[in-house]
Amino acid sequence: MSARRATISDVAREARVSPSTASVVFSGKTPVSDVTRSRVLAAAASLGYTGPDPRAASLRRGRSGIVGVVFEEHLGTAFLDPVKTLMMDGLTEGVAPLGAGLLLLRDTHVAAEGNSPAPTLTTAPLDAAVLIGCSGRLRESLTAVLARGIPVVVIEGDAGDGIPRIDLDNREAQRQMASHVSSLGHRRVAIVTLPTNADSPPGWVDADREAGITVDVTRLRLSGTRDIFPEAPAYAAAASSIDEGMNAGRVVFADAASRPTAVIAHSDLLAAGIIRAAEEAGLRVPEDVSVTGFDGVTVDGLAPYQLTTMRQPATEKGRAAGDAVVAMLEERDAVSVRFTCTFRAGNTAAAPTTD
């Protein structure tokens, strides 16, 4: 065909109207007479013009229609977490009014390593950015984004000052669950926590380690549990997954003498793994040992168990972040939102059997 793609001027010329009129036909910002419109559309069709070049349009408009989502992990790892997956769904809905798309980004840390062309976070045409889990490492990404003057929303993390944040009542929710376990009559309780720091090995959490937890979520859920069980032994998993939960469970159930009657896990995936470990150790759930989770996600393959857990509104979190982005882009005030988790009874926790 042609050497060069047709532009709106070409279309206008072909349709014998001015470029601005042709533009208006595509944007719909101003009424256009029917005959003019169809002439322009016909011209566009004949030239193979499929609409305004997004690059030029975004320069002119000052908007790219792109919202960056910044993860601190390998993308693949991020999506192993069902909560993140749900959040992404919610976020997609949330930014829909913008007609915006989500650009997957990694934190600046890593990008700096190789000699890749550029850390895209600093060069991508973003209208706004959503940071997920702003726990230390994302700090750097945060400053990069702020320097660019791009609106930011933070999910599950603290970005300071006037930056809208979306999070949960992690501590209170986990305390509520611990209370439930306590009220069932459990006294010999073990805790299985989320990873305490990036890349930290799994293992029992001593006082020192407990004091040095950098991951907000991990710290808060542990605090909530501690409010009820200040002395319970806590084991930190290597990651929030079924397999790591199983590993943790094996350790927790290793010594028959000191075996807990209840295990409070800080995620549903961990709880699922702990249930597996319990089964493996010949323990029945919840008769011999109660197991509680956190998140309220559907754990694929856990049937017929129904976890006793705290449901967090994961999709809503994503949507709230999207709403906040929209608000900021419309120069309205974006509000921080703290969501409340709700207790969901399942069949994995019961009163301890008296012995």
Place this chain on the structure above:
Amino acid sequence: MSARRATISDVAREARVSPSTASVVFSGKTPVSDVTRSRVLAAAASLGYTGPDPRAASLRRGRSGIVGVVFEEHLGTAFLDPVKTLMMDGLTEGVAPLGAGLLLLRDTHVAAEGNSPAPTLTTAPLDAAVLIGCSGRLRESLTAVLARGIPVVVIEGDAGDGIPRIDLDNREAQRQMASHVSSLGHRRVAIVTLPTNADSPPGWVDADREAGITVDVTRLRLSGTRDIFPEAPAYAAAASSIDEGMNAGRVVFADAASRPTAVIAHSDLLAAGIIRAAEEAGLRVPEDVSVTGFDGVTVDGLAPYQLTTMRQPATEKGRAAGDAVVAMLEERDAVSVRFTCTFRAGNTAAAPTTD
């Protein structure tokens, strides 16, 4: 601070150099004397200038640094599939030389529903697009992208003519696995397939339904199995997940009399669910029933089983797609790649016990 963000001209003026010199300092395309550079950098710092505006740069360069990834499902659903997750990782690496980011996009179908501002696939500033699973529905997205003259790569699907595609030897690989099962001595075999069509209900696959399978992957893997077991009953799962595998397994194992000695599942997740169903039915794997999978992914929570499966190079698929994108953008020829799956022995398949 200032009412308007600083531009490169502002920086140039402040540094008392021409805009082009300032530009060159940031792009590095042309050597600049050290004193000039530092003057420019200092000026930039004092004005809070963080680098060229990506919107303007992309208009000028004709590149946005964004590669679209088009899914035909809910984004959340897509990432429930470990294979897709791995592919995304590979894709990320593959496009890294471009310094490009991945923009998550849904197929055009859905976007058309609501009165959302626009189907972003047609309006996003894409340098290239990757379609995943081009099975009918994505056709529309394909034409939209082609109309825009954007380079496209298709993973696991056929886009016709000269469009690079990345796929697997699905049929041959699945045939190889079926052969293995056959060579172990199994004769009473059941097949559990991937969903036959979008939104089709689970159920036994009769001749009609088998003839009308629209999803390429489903059809090919079934054909491969049929090459060895032409008469084996096939049950189509509702989705590729552990839970749906369990549902399928319950049906397959329902009738003790006609119970198969081996189940050939067309994904690892399904296989995992079938193993669960077998356990539930009091069957030992592999003593009472063999179960084989497909994909070779790590199924979280399947331990201590190690699936006997065909490993597909999922990450490599993503990377190959990325490479193809890079090639097309550099005006080189992008090649289609067909990857080969490899047999991986596990502990879930063995010779049938003679009765």
Place this chain on the structure above:
DNA sequence: TTGTACGCGTTATCAA
């Protein structure tokens, strides 16, 4: 090594 001049393709504003 630095500067001049121009255009990338649109769209907002305003006047007709």
Place this chain on the structure above:
DNA sequence: TTGATAACGCGTACAA
């Protein structure tokens, strides 16, 4: 309802 004009912010020949 339409058209003329002027940016949007940058990169890159080309000349100096």
